[in-house]
Amino acid sequence: MTAVVELESVARTYDVDPPVHALRGVDLAVAPGERLAVLGRSGSGKSTLLNVVGLLDRPTAGTYRLEGRDVSRVGERDRDALRADAIGFVFQESHVLGHRTVAQNVWLALMAAGVPRTDRVWKVPDMIGRVGLAHRADALGRLLSGGEKQRLAVARAVVTTPRLLLADEPTGNLDADNARGVLDLFDEQAGRGVAVLVITHDERTAAWADRTVRLEDGRIVPEVPAGPARPAAGTSGATAAGTTAPGPMPARPAP
């Protein structure tokens, strides 16, 4: 099975004085349907990694294959097209347009992706229903609660059916129920074969992932999460990158 994301010895050095080696020789693969959490202290390189994987930045060395295609050195226009086609983003500055309604937010995401009006007409209510915001369709983005806003951000990211979903702290500011709601939406995507890569400091999200890796000073250090449904550390070790089948869903907390 071709990995969705495959990084080989990827480095990203910022050309400042002195140079900053934000990523150093990163090897990482994410399989279709895999849920990967990336942990790491502030400054360890998480955002840089997300930007490279999201085709918002380029490696200064090494190879990045997206769905088997070497995209490390493709030109700007190709990168934009690949990004729009393959990748959905749920970033902290969440792309929810506060002065637009929920429905308009989703409509505009589809428009930006070039989806024809005939499809937008049914995709908007369908998507809003799936993220549980049908009753808020006409509410302005800025009036939504934190959890609603984040579900709308996910709706905008996935309505264009990406094969890779990238999220930066998607549950950081949410209470348990709302965090669960967002992770359920990610589960739905992973179930459809979407590779989900999440940067997080949130233990709930780390425990939810099939696999976690830690960044330390620009390098990947494999980790085994410590959730109850997981094998004990040391019995299986970190799964080889790119070979992980989607794991069983973690047990939901009792209502």
Ligand SMILES: Nc1ncnc2c1ncn2[C@@H]1O[C@H](COP(=O)(O)OP(=O)(O)OP(=O)(O)O)[C@@H](O)[C@H]1O
């Ligand atoms: N544009 C830039 N120019 C120079 N240095 C940069 C630039 N962007 C990031 N860095 C540096 O690269 C290193 C990695 O930064 P990065 O933002 O990837 O870390 P992070 O793990 O996402 O941190 P945080 O959790 O605080 O967001 C840091 O030392 C940071 O100061």
